[in-house]
Amino acid sequence: GAGVSQSPRYKVTKRGQDVALRCDPISGHVSLYWYRQALGQGPEFLTYFNYEAQQDKSGLPNDRFSAERPEGSISTLTIQRTEQRDSAMYRCASTAGYSSYNEQFFGPGTRLTVL
């Protein structure tokens, strides 16, 4: 069906609040990736899942960031006690398989602004 979707597309929050960013991958896609991207820069890896298992979370900046994919489909990236430096575009991507040769399909991103 449709491509990768993310919600909300824009999120403005106050410092100290928690936010949850949602990613709906392409139906049936095995792997799901979270990135953070600064304007005009390449995406920076945060974490990824194969099915429901979190395979690598080495890119999460600190323990305020967490992600889950409990049923192997939709994923949520949660940021607790947000800080202004968390403001960025957060993108997710999904792939049909989990080899390096699979194309990553990116979502439109969630623009997070922390005031």
Next chain:
Amino acid sequence: TQLLEQSPQFLSIQEGENLTVYCNSSSVFSSLQWYRQEPGEGPVLLVTVVTGGEVKKLKRLTFQFGDARKDSSLHITAAQPGDTGLYLCAGDGAGGTSYGKLTFGQGTILTVHP
């Protein structure tokens, strides 16, 4: 320290000119991908190169993977305004592993003027 160095970061040219974007690393990758991203959109895959020395052509775009699988280039012939965008290289399998975790370069912002 950036694992993948892209150059140039900015490129502003006239329609019809040729250009080359470079992606260099000290690490060996099992594969390397090139993406193009338009404003407000996510990156879209252009090509994946896997074999050292590989050359792939996609219409006016030519992609090369270095023999040692540490570097790559993207050459565009007779650029058009529609080529304008952010071009990203992304390597997978640094250090011999291969599991889909991409490392992206900083990107090259290309502007082609009519």
